[in-house]
Amino acid sequence: MTTTENAPTTARPLRRSPGAVAPLVREAWYVVAARSEFGHELKQRWILGEPVCFFEAEDGSLIVLDDRCAHRRFPLSRSVREGDTIRCRYHGFTYGTDGRCLAVPGATPGDIKVRSYPTVERGPWVWIWTGADAEAADPGLIPWPKEIDGGDGVTGYTNNPCNYSMVHENLLDLTHLEFLHGIGGHDFTVTEPRLLSADELPAGFADLSVGYGKDLHTVLSHFAISAGDDPTTPVFRTGRMMSVTPAINYAVERFEPTDPAATAKLRTVVIAHCVTPADDSSTHQFWMYWQDVPFVVDRDERAALVKTVFNEDVEALTWIQEYMDHDERAGVVEHSVPADVPGLRLRRLLHRLAASERA
Structure with a gap:
């Protein structure tokens, strides 16, 4: 499921009630999907204004990556899964479950990578840490x-x-x-x-x-x-x-x-x-x-x-x-x-x- 736009019926300027619309808080755990949604298929969802790609690895690990190839931002969720790697369907850049680029046709990957989100299961859902520091992703912060x-x-x-x-x-x-x-x-x-x-x-x-x-x-x-x-x-x-x-x-x-x-x-x-x-x-x-x-x-x-x-x-x-x-x-x-x-x-x-x- 992806987000949908609630398009205004006219082109009037926006004037929101003060404080009624809250800014996004990123230093937190949020649910990305139900556990049952994770499988072999590459799926996409927008979280805090960012697209993520999620799937279940062959060993059962729950993988959530930035859904944009680091080369030209082609969606990884629209790309090809090969075992536990994703090959970008645009120029063939290949990524591992940790987000590191493993192969670039005709070149070396160097330090190319996409963001990998820490994941935790709680109840029937999978949570991801959206804060900037992955080391701060303490599962004890899930209430x-x-x-x-x-x-x-x-x-x-x-x-x-x-x-x-x-x-x-x-x-x-x-x-x-x-x-x-x-x-x-x-x-x-x-x-x-x-x-x-x-x-x-x-x-x-x-x-x-x-x-x-x-x-x-x-x-x-x-x-x-x-x-x-x-x-x-x-x-x-x-x-x-x-x-x-x-x-x-x-x-x-x-x-x-x-x-x-x-x-x-x-x-x-x-x-x-x-x-x-x-x-x-x-x-x-x-x-x-x-x-x-x-x-x-x-x-x-x-x-x-x-x-x-x-x-x-x-x-x-x-x-x-x-x-x-x-x-x-x-x-x-x-x-x-x-x-x-x-x-x-x-x-x-x-x-x-x-x-x-x-x-």
Whole structure:
């Protein structure tokens, strides 16, 4: 899958709301693809405005290279794989899995090479380190949710034609669940968010995270469907919604039946989104819906239902991005409320991280 352009309908000048579009943060791990996408075929994806070529080597290693021959920038993903080497289909330059040029027709390769990205598997995905220093690629900097252990889950992919900060903000402000998706419940909507303290954020990531909690007495609702529980079961619901580093956003929902005799099996749900900028106006969203008990419904049907919800997000974010790109009004164009505080903090965090990299 490659990024797509969200072409403006007219040639009006751009005037974006201050701070709403975040610059790209490069010193981080981002998901490049699902593990199942890696195979013998050479594939391409755009990450942070750069094309990468990825494939699985014959020994099972996961290879991600800059998708441009160092000679005349012909795409390696459009070239020829020969064993574990790639021969450029334009002038025959040949590269190894580490990006070094191994052969040049009629000449010696010298120190010619293309960038090779460090890769790590976490969950069902493959992550790459996009920072300038490969030695800084510590896998411990990947904030994988510790709650995901065993259980059952479905995964998928969505492309959002908007800046990645908008995807994070959409996932942080879940008051839209009731109105855009028709789920979540009004009691959840009106419960005011409580910002999480540093001690409540994932260990080691407090300076790179924004999160909030909602605690309320409600019913199990739509979460019960895939677990075979009664959706009217009264529960005490504790939700923790977090953006952790620029690369992942996840919600941990816990349910405790208020009646000790209740037969509800479901106790924990994690909805994780790996947010990878394709460029400053398009975002890859690799998602997982996980629960601590096996699904009792068809997995494909459950995945399709989750996908439908995220497609509704795409439609909304597409409209909003177009208005942001062409809004020529002066003064305040966004009026924020308490539910927006986590998202506004996330905006500032992304701008601060990007400024630190530039410095």
